[in-house]
C-alpha cells in the first residue's frame with residue numbers, strides 16, 4: 001500500500017489547527033473579501049435629506065456628512081407647523097425626547113424612510129403608525145444609562161443632606177449650618193422601580209455606597225450584588241428610604257406613584273424621578289410633601305417640557321402646578337439632563353448615526369424598535385449587474401411567491417425575510433440586472449397589493 005506523506009501531513013495540520021489559529025489564518029482572506037464588497041447606496045445619496053433636531057451630537061452630523069447626505073441641523077425642537085413643513089420632504093429625521101412624531105406628523109412625511117431617536121425612550125414616536133408607513137425607528141438602548149445612574153446617586157446624597165436648599169440660601173447670602181434631618185446614605189434602603197439598564201446600573205453604584213437595594217419590576221430579573229426583588233408593590237413601597245423610578249412611559253406606568261402609593265411609603269421617604277414626566281402624579285407629590293410624608297424629591301422629567309432652552313419657560317403655563325412645586329423645600333429640579341453628558345451624547349451620536357446610515361445604504365434594520373430585524377452580507381464588488389431590492393410589505397400569505405415571481409428573470413443571489421406583527425421586510429440581492437430592468441422591477445413590486453415601501457440599492 002502506498003502512503004502519501006504530504007497528504008497525511010496536511011490532514012494532521014488541519015486537525016491540529018486550533019479554532020483560534022484557523023480564525024487567525026482566515027483573516028487575510030476575509031479582509032480581502034470585505035474590501036471587495038460592493039458599496040451599496042441609494043441611487044443618489046447626495047439627494048438624501050436628514051433633518052436633525054434637539055442638538056443631536058456632532059458625531060452624528062459628521063457620519064451623515066461623510067456619506068454626502070444633506071443635513072439640516074437645529075439646536076431645539078420645532079414648533080408644530082414648522083415641523084410639518086420641514087418633515088414633508090426629508091428622508092431621515094433625528095430627534096431626542098421632545099419632538100412628538102405623532103400619526104398626524106408622520107402622515108405628512110411622504111419621503112421619510114427612517115427615524116433616529118438619539119436617546120433611550122421612544123415614547124415620543126407613534127411606533128405602530130411608523131411601521132405601518134414603512135418607516136423604521138432606531139434608538140440608543142444604553143449609551144446614556146450610566147449618566148442617568150450617576151445623576152441619581154448624586155441626587156440621593158443631595159436630598160439626604162438638603163444640599164439644594166443650603167446652596168440656594170448661600171447664593172442669596174443666608175448662612176444656615178444645620179444637621180437636623182440630614183442623613184448619611186450608608187445603611188439606608190434604595191427602592192428601584194424598573195430594574196432595566198439604568199435601574200440595575202444604579203443598583204451596583206448604590207451598593208458601593210453601603211446602601212441596601214430592593215427593586216420592583218414587572219419581570220422577574222436577576223439581582224446584582226445583594227439586591228433583592230420584591231414582588232408585592234405595596235410591601236416594596238413601605239420598605240424604601242429612597243424611591244427612584246426607571247420605567248418607560250406606557251399606559252401602565254402613568255401615575256405609577258400617586259396619592260395611595262405615597263401613603264404606602266415610609267414617613268420621611270425621598271422620591272426621585274428621572275424616567276418620564278407622566279410616571280409621577282406631581283399634585284399628589286406636592287400634597288405628600290406639604291404634610292411631611294415625603295421629605296424631598298428630585299425631578300428631571302415633566303409631562304410638558306419647553307421646546308428649547310431659555311428663561312421664563314418653566315412656568316404654570318407649561319404645567320399648572322409649577323409654582324407650587326418650586327416653592328417647596330428640598331426639591332431638586334433639573335431640566336431633563338439625566339442623559340446629558342459629553343460621553344453619552346457622543347456615543348449616542350455614533351450609535352444611532354451608524355444605524356441610520358446602515359439602514360439607508362444597506363437596508364440593514366438590525367436594532368430597529370418597530371421593524372423586523374433583517375440584514376444581508378455585502379455584495380461581491382465584481383457584481384456590477386447586481387442590485388439590492390428592499391421590499392417592506394404587509395404580513396399576509398402569498399406575498400413572497402408574487403415577489404419571487406417578479407424577480408425570477410434574474411438570479412436571486414441571496415434573500416432574507418422576517419416579520420414583526422403586521423409588517424414584513426424582505427431584502428433580496430439579484431444579479432443579471434440591466435439598468436433598464438430596474439424601473440420595471442420597481443414598477444411591478446409597486447403594483448403588488450401588499451406593498452408598503454420599496455427601495456432599490458445599487
Ligand SMILES: NC(=O)C1=CN([C@@H]2O[C@H](COP(=O)(O)OP(=O)(O)OC[C@H]3O[C@@H](n4cnc5c(N)ncnc54)[C@H](O)[C@@H]3O)[C@@H](O)[C@H]2O)C=CC1
Pocket residue numbers: 120121141142144145148193194195196197198199216217218219246247248249250252253274275276300301336337338339340
Ligand atoms: N432622564 C433622562 O435623561 C433619561 C430618561 N430615561 C428614561 O428611563 C427609562 C428607563 O430606561 P432603561 O433602564 O434604559 O430601560 P429598560 O427598558 O432597560 O428598563 C425598564 C425596566 O422597567 C420595567 N418596567 C416596565 N414597565 C413597568 C411597570 N409598569 N412596573 C415596573 N417595572 C416596569 C421593565 O421590565 C424594565 O426592566 C427610559 O424608558 C426612559 O424613559 C432614559 C435615559 C435618559
Ligand SMILES: O=C(O)CCC(=O)C(=O)O
Pocket residue numbers: 096097098118119120121122144339340
Ligand atoms: O437626552 C435626551 O434628550 C433624552 C434622554 C432620555 O430621556 C432618553 O434617553 O430616553
